[in-house]
Amino acid sequence: MSHSVAGEPPSAGRRSAPPTTAVYSAxxxxxxxDLPGRVLVAAASPGPGRPSRxxxxxxxxxxxxxxGRGFDSDxxxxxxxxxxxxxxGASARYERLTDMVDLLAACRAAVRVLQRRADPADSAAYRQWVESVAARVCRASVADSSPADRRFLDRVGSALGLR
Structure with a gap:
């Protein structure tokens, strides 16, 4: 990711990054x-006690x-x-990244990054948004979420620091 110095145009052929992204390493x-897509794929994948979606x-x-485009969070x-x-090809990578242990570790790593770099309101909005992705997938095809779905959502919510 290339960042231009204030007042200078971005490098030829490249767009400058939004100011929000400038504080994060690549x-x-x-x-x-990647995390929202990984959560989506994991939530849609069958697991122990969880139906195929x-x-x-x-x-x-x-x-x-x-x-997320409508969120009040830069x-x-x-x-x-x-x-x-x-x-x-990021979506192709998600299929290999649905292991629950790896997903929860990625959620915790994102929380640590957000604690270090993000405004608390942006951090909370991001974490709630990612959790909402999982919740909407789990609730899309069944009237009542199963106990396994509730456990999945609880584990994701805990890893995101929301519980």
């Missing part, structure tokens, strides 16, 4: 922009990601914009 930004659940997750809006601007 690895931190990748973590924050259909297309409706995936669409609900995508809708939840897109809903960080969430910047993450959504970065997700939609991607052309690097």
């Amino acid at each position: 690895a931190e930004w990748d973590l924050l922009t 259909g297309v409706a659940a995936g669409l609900a997750g995508l809708d939840a990601v897109a809903a 960080l969430v809006r910047a993450v959504v914009a970065a997700i939609y601007a991607r052309h690097d």
Whole structure:
């Protein structure tokens, strides 16, 4: 990621990063922009006691990601914009990254990054938004969420520091 010095135009052929993203390293930004997709895929994937989800659940997750564009958080809006601007095959990586232990570790790592770098309001908005992605996927195809779905959502919420 290239950042221009104040008052200078960005490098030729590159767009300058939104000010919100400038405080994050490339690895931190990748973590924050990958996490919503990873949560979506993990929530849609069958697991112990969790049913296989259909297309409706995936669409609900995508809708939840897109809903971040309307959040009153510069960080969430910047993450959504970065997700939609991607052309690097990130969605193909998510299928390999659905292991629950790895997902929860990524959630905790994102919380640590947000504690160090983000405004508390942006941090809270981001964490709530990511949790809402999981919740919408889990609730998309069933009238009542199963105990396994509730455990999944509780574990994600705890890893995001929301419980």
